[in-house]
Each structure stands twice: as C-alpha cells, then as structure tokens.
Amino acid sequence: MTALNGLFLLAGVLLFISVLASTVSARLGLPLLLLFLIVGMLAGEEGPGGVRFNDFASATLVGHLALAVILLDGGLRTRIASFRVALWPATVLASWGVIGTAGLLGVFATWLLDVDWRMGMLLAAIVGSTDAAAVFALLRNSGVRLNERVKATLEIESGANDPMAILLVTILVEMLLMPEQAGWWRFFTMLFEQLTLGALMGGIGGLILARLLIKLKLAEGLYALLIVSGGLMVFAATNLAGGSGFLAVYLAGLVVGNRRCHATEHVLRVMDGLAWLAQAGMFLVLGLLVTPSLLLDHAAEALAMAVFLMLVARPIAVVIGLWPFKYQPRELAYVSWVGLRGAVPIVLAIVPVMMGVPDSRLLFDVAFAVVLVSLLVQGATVPVAARWLKVEVPPQDEPVDRREVWVGDKAALDLLEYKVVSGSAAEGRHPDDIAAARGGLAVRCVSVVRRGKLLPLQIDTRLQEGDSVWFAAADEYAESLAHAFTANAANELSAHASFFGEFIVDPECLAGELAQAYGFVLEDHESALSLRDMMRARLGRRAVVGDRLKIGAFVLTVREMDARGVITQVGLKCPSLLP
Structure with a gap:
C-alpha cells in the first residue's frame, strides 16, 4: 500500500509541477509538451528526482492509450470543411511525405552513422512522420490563426500519417530480424488492410457513437465518458x-x-482536459524513460540528423508532394517547417528495443534527441514563422466568449459576450440600441454584468467601461456586434479590416463593372465573369479565407466562405491616397 501511495504521490507531483510551470513555458515561448518532457527527465534516474524507470512495455501502453485519446480529441475538433480544402494534399503528405522523408533521411543516417542501410532506414522511418499530439497542441495554442489551407493540411496529415510510419518501422524491423519473411508485397498488403479497416471501422464506429450521443439522455459528465470509452x-x-x-x-x-x-459542448469541454492529461502523462513517462547521459553521447549525430530532417528531407518531400496542388511558396515553406516530431517517433523507437533489434538503444536515444530539437526549434517558432511567411489570417473582430444553449435535439441558441472598452461605440449607450442597430429583432441583450454582479436592465441603463454584455444572436451577427465594442482611433482600421480591405464586395457582381468603378484593368475575357468566378480562375485552386489577388494597386481578398466552399464575401483594399 505504501508503494502504491508513493506512485500516486509521484504522479501527482509531476503533473502539478508541469501545470504550474506552463506559465513559465508561455513566457519563454517554449512548447508546453517540451516542458513535460523536461520535467520527466529531471524526475528520472539522472535528475534530482532519481526515479529509475526502464519499463518500455509500460511506456508503450501509456503512449498508445494517450495517442488514442489525443487523436479522438483532434477528430472531434476538426471541421469536415477542412477535408474539402486539404484532403488530397494531406493524403499525399501522409503517404508519400513519410516515405520521401524517410528515404532521404535514411540515406543520410546510413552515411552519418556508418551502419547497415536497413538500420539507417529504420531510424529514418521512426522519425519520418509528424506527430498529432505536437501539431494539435501547438497549432491550437500558439495564438496564431493560420489560413485554412495550411492549417487543414498540417492537422489532417498528422492525424493520418501514423499508419504509414508504423508499417515502415514494422517492415524494416522484419528485414533486420527475419529477412526471409519481409517483402514489399507484404508491405502493400498490410498498408491496404490498415487503411481500409481503419477507415471503415472508424466511420461506422463514429456514426454509432454520434447516434447514441443524440438519443441517450445522460448526466452531463457521462457524455464525454461515453465518447472516450467508445473511441477506445x-x-x-x-x-x-x-x-x-x-x-x-x-x-x-x-x-x-x-x-x-x-451533448457536443459537454463532450468538448471534458475532452479538452482529458487530451491535456493524456499529453502530459505521455510526455512525462517518455521523459522518465530516457537517460540524459546517453543522449549526450549521440548529441552530434542527432543534431546533424535533425538539421537534415528540418532543412532538407522534409522540405523536399513536401515540395514534391504538394507541387501539383498549386500551394504558394510561402505555404510550402510553412508546411515544411511545421513538420513537428513528438511522442509518435519516441513510441515507435521503443518497438525495436522490445523486439530485440541489435543496437536498438542507439535508435531510441537518437530519435529522442531529434524530437527534443524539433520541439525546441520548430515548436517554439510556430507563431514567428507564420507571421514571417505571411500564412496567418488576422483574428476576426469577435466575441470575448460564446456559448451554445440547446433548446432541442437540433436547435441551439447562441449567446455572445462582449466587453465594453474605453473609446468604443458601445460606451455610454443602452445595450438594446446596439442590438437594434446591429441586427434588429434578430439580436437581443440578455444580461449586463458590472463589477462581477448582474445589472438589472432599465430604460436609463448606459454601458460603462469594463461591463460584460451578453447577446442572444446568431453567429452571423457576431462580427458586426464586435465592431461596436472595438476601440479605434479616428480613421484607424482594425487589423482584421486592414488585412481584408476597407470595403466588402458582393462576389456575384460582374468583375468588369467593379473594375470600371474603381479603375483597375482586367483581361478582356474576365469582364463578363462574376467576381467569384474571376477570382477562382486566377487562383487556380480551391479558395480559402485569406487568399489574395493583386490587380494593379488594388487587392482583392477572400473574406468569407460558406460551408460548401463558395465565396460569399470579398474584401477590396484600395491604394493609399496618402503621399
């Protein structure tokens, strides 16, 4: 019993320290996942904690369980519209991207480490795939809003490339231990089975769980347990x-x-905590598993491999794979850079150790060191690289918070919260006047909170700086309401308006009429096209919010799209009249 309580105490202390240290991580710009790894290493046998942990089987169990929860949460938060934009590009990266990256890195590793080519290829296959835990966590908590094409490509790739990496590792281990049984025919057979059964059973399982979520009436906390248990x-x-x-x-x-x-909101709220617990637990255990002194023994080789992976192997594989899909050079550069390595390579590196592959500890230590470099260098520069390569879209003028109140199985009421700031149009006005001006009868103020207390609405109520105002309104009114609560100097545009342009243009208008009104020049055949069709023809690919066309000194930007991928608003940015 004492040993069991000691284990509980150790787990609680490690998680507690990791969560508290997250504030330091945010200030330093370091990925939180890297912090979990470091805390685990410090608690290990060569750190102050002195915990001796060498149980690769238990680490594999924790890793697979945690990855299942993380991928389930990632799927829950991925909109199906993302597949419209990036399904085929991400599929190419999840297949060819892994093979191409592993092939190039394998040749380099074989030469660098002076090992059998199968050993070099095995090491490359272990670190050849991007990691869902790292990608989901960093993209959603980095504070940047990427354009949908880039974001969807990275998320779908990381969620779907594990089968290819696992198969490559399995085949290469067989080639080392049982060369007479290994073969490319077996590889393709296993790949077909993995993908077909995975897609079929995942789709059927998801439909069953979704149906149960709608039909069953449970306590709020049980909905998430239903989905987690069903997902497992x-x-x-x-x-x-x-x-x-x-x-x-x-x-x-x-x-x-x-x-x-x-029940969806109940599930998402609980799953957020479970996903963080899974990530923290997994990286802490993997940190405990490593021996820092062994990492230092192979530090030079691991650093060389990490640099080659980030600057040569991954970029070449991405450019070749995505070139047919007409990605812009800066988008290719960002997808190449955010090829984050995390828990998956470490978990895969445990496989050769457990299978008894000679020198497998070398594979584990080098793979772990590559992951550390990837999280430290690539993970810490996710927001900086997005701004430098101009693949981010400015955040919309939007509510501080939003809630869904379900009033039926298929009907929900949206509640939007806004804060009154000094100098905004809302200051000094009655909330009902704002609602009427921004949405008429479709918008209603439901409450005002002042200094933490509910303020009764009276005829003479006037909003003050710091008030929280809640409106019942459809999402389509969210941006318009936000403008009333945004403080800007005279004639100064918000970052969102500055990016998309001063004017909103109807995409169904004739491109020729717009060109004539503003004085820019189009090709002869473009004048009779709608603005939507003209932009689609010039882009030459599926449009996403943030796509821009420069015509002379004017800039047309896709401002809004519907669920079908049809452009519904275009922003027009005019050349400055200032000298």
Whole structure:
C-alpha cells in the first residue's frame, strides 16, 4: 500500500509541477509538451528526482492509450470543411511525405552513422512522420490563426500519417530480424488492410457513437465518458482486426464532432482536459524513460540528423508532394517547417528495443534527441514563422466568449459576450440600441454584468467601461456586434479590416463593372465573369479565407466562405491616397 501511495504521490507531483510551470513555458515561448518532457527527465534516474524507470512495455501502453485519446480529441475538433480544402494534399503528405522523408533521411543516417542501410532506414522511418499530439497542441495554442489551407493540411496529415510510419518501422524491423519473411508485397498488403479497416471501422464506429450521443439522455459528465470509452473500443477493435486503430479513432472523432447535438459542448469541454492529461502523462513517462547521459553521447549525430530532417528531407518531400496542388511558396515553406516530431517517433523507437533489434538503444536515444530539437526549434517558432511567411489570417473582430444553449435535439441558441472598452461605440449607450442597430429583432441583450454582479436592465441603463454584455444572436451577427465594442482611433482600421480591405464586395457582381468603378484593368475575357468566378480562375485552386489577388494597386481578398466552399464575401483594399 505504501508503494502504491508513493506512485500516486509521484504522479501527482509531476503533473502539478508541469501545470504550474506552463506559465513559465508561455513566457519563454517554449512548447508546453517540451516542458513535460523536461520535467520527466529531471524526475528520472539522472535528475534530482532519481526515479529509475526502464519499463518500455509500460511506456508503450501509456503512449498508445494517450495517442488514442489525443487523436479522438483532434477528430472531434476538426471541421469536415477542412477535408474539402486539404484532403488530397494531406493524403499525399501522409503517404508519400513519410516515405520521401524517410528515404532521404535514411540515406543520410546510413552515411552519418556508418551502419547497415536497413538500420539507417529504420531510424529514418521512426522519425519520418509528424506527430498529432505536437501539431494539435501547438497549432491550437500558439495564438496564431493560420489560413485554412495550411492549417487543414498540417492537422489532417498528422492525424493520418501514423499508419504509414508504423508499417515502415514494422517492415524494416522484419528485414533486420527475419529477412526471409519481409517483402514489399507484404508491405502493400498490410498498408491496404490498415487503411481500409481503419477507415471503415472508424466511420461506422463514429456514426454509432454520434447516434447514441443524440438519443441517450445522460448526466452531463457521462457524455464525454461515453465518447472516450467508445473511441477506445474502436481503437482496440480495429487494431485486433488488423487495421489502423490510430486512423480509426481519429475518423470516429471526426464523425462525432461534425454531427453536433445538445451533448457536443459537454463532450468538448471534458475532452479538452482529458487530451491535456493524456499529453502530459505521455510526455512525462517518455521523459522518465530516457537517460540524459546517453543522449549526450549521440548529441552530434542527432543534431546533424535533425538539421537534415528540418532543412532538407522534409522540405523536399513536401515540395514534391504538394507541387501539383498549386500551394504558394510561402505555404510550402510553412508546411515544411511545421513538420513537428513528438511522442509518435519516441513510441515507435521503443518497438525495436522490445523486439530485440541489435543496437536498438542507439535508435531510441537518437530519435529522442531529434524530437527534443524539433520541439525546441520548430515548436517554439510556430507563431514567428507564420507571421514571417505571411500564412496567418488576422483574428476576426469577435466575441470575448460564446456559448451554445440547446433548446432541442437540433436547435441551439447562441449567446455572445462582449466587453465594453474605453473609446468604443458601445460606451455610454443602452445595450438594446446596439442590438437594434446591429441586427434588429434578430439580436437581443440578455444580461449586463458590472463589477462581477448582474445589472438589472432599465430604460436609463448606459454601458460603462469594463461591463460584460451578453447577446442572444446568431453567429452571423457576431462580427458586426464586435465592431461596436472595438476601440479605434479616428480613421484607424482594425487589423482584421486592414488585412481584408476597407470595403466588402458582393462576389456575384460582374468583375468588369467593379473594375470600371474603381479603375483597375482586367483581361478582356474576365469582364463578363462574376467576381467569384474571376477570382477562382486566377487562383487556380480551391479558395480559402485569406487568399489574395493583386490587380494593379488594388487587392482583392477572400473574406468569407460558406460551408460548401463558395465565396460569399470579398474584401477590396484600395491604394493609399496618402503621399
């Protein structure tokens, strides 16, 4: 009993320290996942904690369980519209991207480490895939809003590339231990089984869980447990059937998350905490598993491999894979740079150790060091690189908070919160006047909170700086309401308006009429096209919010799109009249 309580105490202390240290991580600009790894290493046998942990089997169990929860959460938060934009590009990266990266890095590793080519290729395959835990966590907590094409490509790739990496590692281990059984025909057979069964069982499992979520009436906290337990059942059953459990659980989450109902918000709130717990637990255990002195023994080789991976292998594979899809050079550069390595390579590096591959500890230590470099260098520069390469979209003028109140199985009421700031149009006005001006009868003020207390609405109520105002309004009115609560100097545009342009243009208008009104020049055949069709023809690819066309001194920007991918608003930015 004492040993058990000691284990609980150790787990609690490590998690507690990691969470508290997250504030330091944010100030230093370091990825939180890297912090979890470091805390685990400090608690290990060569750190102040002195905990001796060398149980690779337990680490594998924790890793697979945590990855299943993380992928389930990632699927729940991925909108199906993302697949419209980036399904095929991400599929190419999840297949060719892994193979191409592993092939180039394998040749380099074989030469650098002077090992058998199969050993070099195995090491490259271990670190060849991007990591869902790292990508989901950093993209959603970095504070940047990427354009949909880039964001969707990275998220779908990281959620779908695990089967290819696992198969490459499995085949290469077999080639080292049982060369007579290994072969490319077996590789393609296993790949077909993994992808087919993973997609089939994930889709069916997701539909069943989504249906249960709608039909069952449970206590709020049980909805998330239903989805987690169901997701783990899908993950395990698919693995037992010979498919990819990682792909299946991601697709199951995708199906459930896109069939929204009264229980969806309860699930997402609980899953957020579970996903962070899974990430923290997994990286802490993997940190405990490593021996820092062994990492230093191979530091030079690991650094050389990490640099080659980040600057040569990954970029070449990305450029070749995405070139047919007409990505812009800066988008290719960013997708190449955010090829984050995390828990998946470390978990894969445990496989050769457990299978008894000679010199497998070398593989584990080098792979771990590559992950550290990736999180430290690439993970810490995610927001900086987005701004430098201009793939971010300015945040919309939007509510401080929003809630959904479900009033039926398929009907929800949106509640939007705004803060009154000094100098905004809302200051000194009655909230009902703001509602009437911004949405008429479709917008209603439901409450005002002043200094933490509910303020009764009277005829003479006037909003003051610091008030929180809640409106019942559809999402389409959110941006318009936000303008009333935004303080700007005279004639100064918000970052959002400055990026998209001073004017909003109807995409159904004739491009020729717009050109004539503003004095820019189009090709002869473009004048008779609608603005939407003209922009689509010039872009030459599926449009996303933030796509820009420069015509002379004018800039046209895709400002808004509907769920079908149709452009519904275009921003027009005129040349400055100032000298």
